[in-house]
Amino acid sequence: xxxxxxxxxxxxxxxxxxxxxxxxxxxxxxxxxxxxxxxxxxxxxxxxxxxxxxxxxxxxxxxxxxxxxxxxxxxxxxxxxxxxxxxxxxxxxxxxxxxxxxxxxxxxxxxxxxxxxxxxxxxxxxxxxxxxxxxxxxxxxxxxxxxxxxxxxxxxxxxxxxxxxxxxxxxxxxxxxxxxxxxxxxxxxxxxxxxxxxxxxxxxxxxxxxxxxxxxxxxxxxxx
Numbered sequence: 001x002x003x004x005x006x007x008x009x010x011x012x013x014x015x016x017x018x019x020x021x022x023x024x025x026x027x028x029x030x031x032x033x034x035x036x037x038x039x040x041x042x043x044x045x046x047x048x049x050x051x052x053x054x055x056x057x058x059x060x061x062x063x064x065x066x067x068x069x070x071x072x073x074x075x076x077x078x079x080x081x082x083x084x085x086x087x088x089x090x091x092x093x094x095x096x097x098x099x100x101x102x103x104x105x106x107x108x109x110x111x112x113x114x115x116x117x118x119x120x121x122x123x124x125x126x127x128x129x130x131x132x133x134x135x136x137x138x139x140x141x142x143x144x145x146x147x148x149x150x151x152x153x154x155x156x157x158x159x160x161x162x163x164x165x166x167x168x169x170x171x172x173x174x175x176x177x178x179x180x181x182x183x184x185x186x187x188x189x190x191x192x193x194x195x196x197x198x199x200x201x202x203x204x205x206x207x208x209x210x211x212x213x214x215x216x217x218x219x220x221x222x223x224x
Contacts, residue, residue: 003024003025004023004024004025005023005024005025005028005160005161005162005163006023006028006162006163006164007021007023007164008162009162011111011162012109012111012162012163012164013164014164014166017166017168020166020167020168021164021165021166022164022165022166022167023163023164023165027165027167028108028110028160028163028164028165029057031086031088031106031107031108031165032057032062032086032108032110033057034088034106035086035088036054036055036056036133036134037052037053037054037055037086038052038053038054038055038062038064038084038085038086039051039052039053039084039085039086040052040053040064040072040076040082040083040084041082041083041084041085042072042075042076042079042082043075043079044071044072044075049072051072053066053072054130054134055084055086055130055133056129056130056132056133056134057133057160058126058129058157060159060160061112061157061158061159061160062084062110062157062158062160063117063126063129063130063133063155063156063157063158064076064114064155064156064157064158065126065127065130065153065154065155065156066153066154066156067152067153067154068151068152068153068154070154073114073116073154073156074154076114076156076158077114077115077116077156079113079114080113081111081112081113081114081161082111082112082113082114082158083109083110083111084109084110084158085107085108085109085110086107086108086110087105087106087107087108088105088106088107089103089104089105089190090103090104090105090106090169090189090190090191091103091104091170091187091188091189091190092104092187092188092190093170093171093172093187094172094184094185094186094187094188095172095173095174095178095185096172096174096175096178096179096181096183096184096185097174097175097178100172100173100174100175100178101172102168103168103190104168104169104170104187104190105166105167105168106165106166106167106168107165107166107167108163108164108165108166109163109164110158110160110162110163111161111162111163112158112159112160112161112162113158113159113161114156114157114158114159115156115157115159116154116155116156117155117156117157120147120150123150123153123155124144124145124150126155126157127145127150127153127155130155135215135216135219136215136218136219137214137215137218138213138215138216140215141213141214141215170186170187171185171186171187172185172186172187192223193223193224194219194220194223194224195220196220197212197216197217197220199212
């Protein structure tokens, strides 16, 4: 069901260029699933901070992880709710004026409370989801997290209570008098592409005895 999860309250409703807003759950999830890097807005020692971290969407929540002593994660769970943002740049919009020049982008702001996943089994599953969110299939190619590693790791879930997406696409929105001029205008599509895999220099991999992992090969092929 493509229900709305934002826009009903001032918290998630877009005020600047509201015609670019999307509040449908499918639109929000599509953008969240297209990335693995987010920025978290929180408060640490009374100071507002925005910090980058990795995430994966698991149903109606976002999973993040860090060390047990992570100031970011500890501050998140101490607040009633946090703000998590994701931005994808799809292109450069080259207009006939500097004022109208911009980028084509898709962004999401998520609002919700953060809680610690305390159960060791659930935390291990969440870590597998995180690595697979970055590199699909990788969790099956690596050893499982040890009890010691789990004790040193904190996994936090952010409930997607409210969210709003903002989607801006080309072509340039030039003034009529600029369109009549001689400046070139258009869109330069932009995307991130994975390069050739660089094997680790040590162990059997460094000796060339182990081929590139299927997950790595599939990721590179999918991004080319």
